[in-house]
Amino acid sequence: TQSTRPQRLLGAVQKNATRGDPRSVVKAIDEFCRHKEWAMNVGDEKGCILDSVVSELNPATVLELGTYCGYSTVRIASLLPPHAKLITLEFNPDYAKIACQVIAWAGLEDKIQLVEGSSAEWIPKMKEHFGVKMLDLVFMDHWKDDYLPDTKLLEDCGLLRKGSVLLADNVICPGSPDYLKYVRRSPRYKSQYFRSHLEYTKAEDGLEKSVFLG
Numbered sequence: 001t002q003s004t005r006p007q008r009l010l011g012a013v014q015k016n017a018t019r020g021d022p023r024s025v026v027k028a029i030d031e032f033c034r035h036k037e038w039a040m041n042v043g044d045e046k047g048c049i050l051d052s053v054v055s056e057l058n059p060a061t062v063l064e065l066g067t068y069c070g071y072s073t074v075r076i077a078s079l080l081p082p083h084a085k086l087i088t089l090e091f092n093p094d095y096a097k098i099a100c101q102v103i104a105w106a107g108l109e110d111k112i113q114l115v116e117g118s119s120a121e122w123i124p125k126m127k128e129h130f131g132v133k134m135l136d137l138v139f140m141d142h143w144k145d146d147y148l149p150d151t152k153l154l155e156d157c158g159l160l161r162k163g164s165v166l167l168a169d170n171v172i173c174p175g176s177p178d179y180l181k182y183v184r185r186s187p188r189y190k191s192q193y194f195r196s197h198l199e200y201t202k203a204e205d206g207l208e209k210s211v212f213l214g
Protein backbone atom coordinates (compact mmCIF):
# COMPACT_ATOMS: atom_id res chain seq x y z
CA THR A 1 0.00 0.00 0.00
CA GLN A 2 1.08 3.60 -0.60
CA SER A 3 3.03 5.33 2.17
CA THR A 4 1.85 8.68 3.48
CA ARG A 5 3.95 11.86 3.52
CA PRO A 6 4.35 11.72 7.33
CA GLN A 7 5.56 8.11 6.99
CA ARG A 8 8.10 9.18 4.35
CA LEU A 9 9.20 12.07 6.59
CA LEU A 10 9.74 9.60 9.48
CA GLY A 11 11.74 7.38 7.11
CA ALA A 12 14.02 10.31 6.29
CA VAL A 13 14.59 10.91 10.02
CA GLN A 14 15.38 7.23 10.69
CA LYS A 15 17.72 7.15 7.66
CA ASN A 16 19.55 10.47 8.10
CA ALA A 17 19.34 11.56 11.74
CA THR A 18 21.32 10.26 14.72
CA ARG A 19 19.26 8.68 17.52
CA GLY A 20 19.26 10.93 20.60
CA ASP A 21 20.41 14.00 18.64
CA PRO A 22 17.44 16.43 18.33
CA ARG A 23 19.26 18.90 16.10
CA SER A 24 20.06 16.14 13.57
CA VAL A 25 16.34 15.22 13.56
CA VAL A 26 15.41 18.86 12.85
CA LYS A 27 18.04 19.04 10.09
CA ALA A 28 16.91 15.74 8.49
CA ILE A 29 13.30 16.94 8.32
CA ASP A 30 14.28 20.33 6.87
CA GLU A 31 16.44 18.64 4.18
CA PHE A 32 13.61 16.24 3.32
CA CYS A 33 11.02 19.03 3.10
CA ARG A 34 13.26 21.39 1.15
CA HIS A 35 14.59 18.84 -1.36
CA LYS A 36 12.08 15.99 -1.49
CA GLU A 37 8.55 16.83 -0.29
CA TRP A 38 7.09 20.01 1.19
CA ALA A 39 5.43 19.43 4.57
CA MET A 40 3.80 21.83 7.00
CA ASN A 41 6.52 22.00 9.67
CA VAL A 42 7.30 25.46 11.02
CA GLY A 43 10.59 24.99 9.13
CA ASP A 44 14.14 26.32 9.44
CA GLU A 45 13.57 30.06 8.89
CA LYS A 46 10.60 30.50 11.27
CA GLY A 47 12.24 27.81 13.43
CA CYS A 48 15.10 30.18 14.23
CA ILE A 49 12.60 32.80 15.42
CA LEU A 50 10.90 30.08 17.51
CA ASP A 51 14.30 29.11 18.98
CA SER A 52 15.04 32.71 20.01
CA VAL A 53 11.65 33.17 21.69
CA VAL A 54 12.02 29.87 23.60
CA SER A 55 15.63 30.54 24.62
CA GLU A 56 14.84 34.07 25.84
CA LEU A 57 11.76 32.89 27.80
CA ASN A 58 13.33 29.72 29.26
CA PRO A 59 9.82 28.31 29.93
CA ALA A 60 9.09 25.63 32.54
CA THR A 61 5.73 24.65 31.02
CA VAL A 62 4.99 24.74 27.30
CA LEU A 63 1.78 23.83 25.47
CA GLU A 64 1.97 23.15 21.72
CA LEU A 65 -1.30 23.05 19.76
CA GLY A 66 -0.79 21.02 16.58
CA THR A 67 2.03 18.45 16.72
CA TYR A 68 1.89 17.22 13.12
CA CYS A 69 5.10 15.15 12.79
CA GLY A 70 6.79 16.58 15.87
CA TYR A 71 9.29 18.92 14.17
CA SER A 72 8.58 21.98 16.34
CA THR A 73 7.96 19.71 19.33
CA VAL A 74 11.53 18.42 19.08
CA ARG A 75 12.88 21.88 18.23
CA ILE A 76 11.31 23.45 21.33
CA ALA A 77 12.01 20.56 23.72
CA SER A 78 15.71 20.50 22.75
CA LEU A 79 16.00 24.03 24.18
CA LEU A 80 14.12 23.50 27.47
CA PRO A 81 15.81 23.47 30.89
CA PRO A 82 16.16 20.06 32.69
CA HIS A 83 12.79 19.80 34.52
CA ALA A 84 10.69 21.72 32.00
CA LYS A 85 7.71 19.98 30.37
CA LEU A 86 6.14 20.29 26.94
CA ILE A 87 2.58 19.07 26.35
CA THR A 88 1.64 18.76 22.69
CA LEU A 89 -1.90 18.16 21.41
CA GLU A 90 -2.60 16.50 18.05
CA PHE A 91 -6.11 15.78 16.75
CA ASN A 92 -5.08 13.54 13.81
CA PRO A 93 -4.21 9.99 14.99
CA ASP A 94 -2.00 9.25 11.98
CA TYR A 95 0.08 12.38 12.63
CA ALA A 96 0.27 11.52 16.35
CA LYS A 97 1.62 8.03 15.56
CA ILE A 98 4.43 9.52 13.43
CA ALA A 99 5.20 12.33 15.87
CA CYS A 100 5.57 9.80 18.69
CA GLN A 101 8.30 8.00 16.71
CA VAL A 102 10.07 11.22 15.70
CA ILE A 103 10.11 12.33 19.36
CA ALA A 104 11.49 8.90 20.39
CA TRP A 105 14.21 9.10 17.70
CA ALA A 106 15.27 12.46 19.13
CA GLY A 107 15.36 10.90 22.63
CA LEU A 108 13.05 13.54 24.08
CA GLU A 109 10.27 11.31 25.45
CA ASP A 110 10.98 12.43 29.03
CA LYS A 111 10.35 16.11 28.27
CA ILE A 112 7.36 15.71 25.98
CA GLN A 113 3.81 14.52 26.65
CA LEU A 114 1.98 13.87 23.37
CA VAL A 115 -1.82 13.83 23.71
CA GLU A 116 -4.13 12.73 20.92
CA GLY A 117 -7.34 14.72 20.94
CA SER A 118 -8.84 18.14 20.38
CA SER A 119 -7.67 21.37 22.02
CA ALA A 120 -11.28 22.18 22.91
CA GLU A 121 -11.47 18.92 24.86
CA TRP A 122 -8.03 19.02 26.51
CA ILE A 123 -7.39 22.69 27.36
CA PRO A 124 -10.08 22.58 30.09
CA LYS A 125 -8.39 19.44 31.49
CA MET A 126 -4.84 20.89 31.64
CA LYS A 127 -4.88 21.59 35.37
CA GLU A 128 -6.63 18.49 36.71
CA HIS A 129 -5.19 15.97 34.22
CA PHE A 130 -1.61 17.21 33.74
CA GLY A 131 -1.10 19.08 37.01
CA VAL A 132 -0.40 22.24 35.02
CA LYS A 133 -0.72 25.43 37.10
CA MET A 134 0.14 28.03 34.48
CA LEU A 135 1.47 27.99 30.93
CA ASP A 136 4.66 29.96 30.24
CA LEU A 137 4.50 29.48 26.48
CA VAL A 138 1.81 28.34 24.04
CA PHE A 139 2.96 27.56 20.48
CA MET A 140 -0.14 27.69 18.25
CA ASP A 141 0.20 25.73 15.00
CA HIS A 142 -3.06 23.82 14.61
CA TRP A 143 -6.22 24.68 12.65
CA LYS A 144 -6.00 28.40 11.96
CA ASP A 145 -9.72 28.91 12.70
CA ASP A 146 -9.16 27.51 16.19
CA TYR A 147 -6.46 30.03 17.23
CA LEU A 148 -8.97 32.61 18.50
CA PRO A 149 -11.49 30.33 20.25
CA ASP A 150 -8.63 28.41 21.88
CA THR A 151 -6.99 31.64 23.08
CA LYS A 152 -10.25 32.66 24.75
CA LEU A 153 -10.48 29.15 26.25
CA LEU A 154 -6.94 29.42 27.64
CA GLU A 155 -7.90 32.77 29.25
CA ASP A 156 -11.17 31.40 30.66
CA CYS A 157 -9.44 28.32 32.10
CA GLY A 158 -7.00 30.58 33.98
CA LEU A 159 -3.99 29.02 32.28
CA LEU A 160 -2.33 32.36 31.38
CA ARG A 161 -0.46 34.53 33.85
CA LYS A 162 1.15 37.98 33.53
CA GLY A 163 4.04 37.30 31.13
CA SER A 164 2.68 34.13 29.48
CA VAL A 165 3.60 34.13 25.79
CA LEU A 166 1.41 33.02 22.87
CA LEU A 167 3.47 32.34 19.72
CA ALA A 168 1.32 31.72 16.66
CA ASP A 169 2.54 30.24 13.37
CA ASN A 170 1.02 31.08 9.96
CA VAL A 171 -0.63 34.33 10.91
CA ILE A 172 -0.28 35.44 7.25
CA CYS A 173 -0.27 32.15 5.30
CA PRO A 174 -2.69 30.38 5.54
CA GLY A 175 -3.57 33.19 7.97
CA SER A 176 -5.69 33.67 11.07
CA PRO A 177 -7.10 37.19 10.62
CA ASP A 178 -9.59 37.11 13.47
CA TYR A 179 -6.86 35.94 15.91
CA LEU A 180 -4.47 38.64 14.70
CA LYS A 181 -7.08 41.38 15.13
CA TYR A 182 -7.91 40.12 18.62
CA VAL A 183 -4.39 39.98 20.07
CA ARG A 184 -3.32 43.24 18.37
CA ARG A 185 -6.36 45.19 19.60
CA SER A 186 -6.76 43.69 23.06
CA PRO A 187 -5.34 45.75 25.95
CA ARG A 188 -4.55 42.41 27.62
CA TYR A 189 -1.80 41.54 25.12
CA LYS A 190 1.43 43.13 23.92
CA SER A 191 1.77 41.78 20.37
CA GLN A 192 4.74 41.69 17.99
CA TYR A 193 4.96 40.37 14.41
CA PHE A 194 8.09 38.49 13.25
CA ARG A 195 8.06 38.62 9.44
CA SER A 196 9.34 35.51 7.68
CA HIS A 197 8.26 33.08 4.95
CA LEU A 198 5.97 30.08 4.66
CA GLU A 199 8.17 27.09 5.39
CA TYR A 200 10.47 26.10 2.50
CA THR A 201 8.90 28.72 0.18
CA LYS A 202 9.22 32.40 -0.81
CA ALA A 203 5.64 33.24 0.20
CA GLU A 204 5.29 35.71 3.05
CA ASP A 205 4.32 34.35 6.44
CA GLY A 206 5.28 35.14 10.01
CA LEU A 207 4.96 34.42 13.70
CA GLU A 208 2.96 36.63 16.06
CA LYS A 209 4.30 36.79 19.61
CA SER A 210 1.72 38.03 22.13
CA VAL A 211 2.57 38.54 25.80
CA PHE A 212 -0.40 38.25 28.16
CA LEU A 213 -0.47 41.27 30.47
CA GLY A 214 -2.78 39.73 33.10
Ligand SMILES: O=C(c1ccccc1)c1ccc(O)c(O)c1[N+](=O)[O-]
Nearest residue numbers: 040041042141142143169170173174
Ligand atom coordinates in the same frame (compact mmCIF):
# COMPACT_ATOMS: atom_id res chain seq x y z
O1 LIG B 1 -3.33 24.72 6.88
C1 LIG B 1 -2.29 24.47 6.31
C2 LIG B 1 -2.33 23.91 4.96
C3 LIG B 1 -3.33 24.33 4.10
C4 LIG B 1 -3.38 23.83 2.80
C5 LIG B 1 -2.43 22.88 2.38
C6 LIG B 1 -1.44 22.48 3.25
C7 LIG B 1 -1.39 22.98 4.54
C8 LIG B 1 -0.97 24.77 6.95
C9 LIG B 1 0.03 25.37 6.18
C10 LIG B 1 1.24 25.72 6.77
C11 LIG B 1 1.43 25.52 8.13
O2 LIG B 1 2.60 25.88 8.76
C12 LIG B 1 0.44 24.92 8.92
O3 LIG B 1 0.68 24.78 10.25
C13 LIG B 1 -0.77 24.51 8.32
N1 LIG B 1 -1.75 23.79 9.11
O4 LIG B 1 -2.50 22.96 8.54
O5 LIG B 1 -1.79 23.93 10.33
Ligand SMILES: [Mg+2]
Nearest residue numbers: 042141169170
Ligand atom coordinates in the same frame (compact mmCIF):
# COMPACT_ATOMS: atom_id res chain seq x y z
MG1 LIG C 1 2.34 26.00 10.82
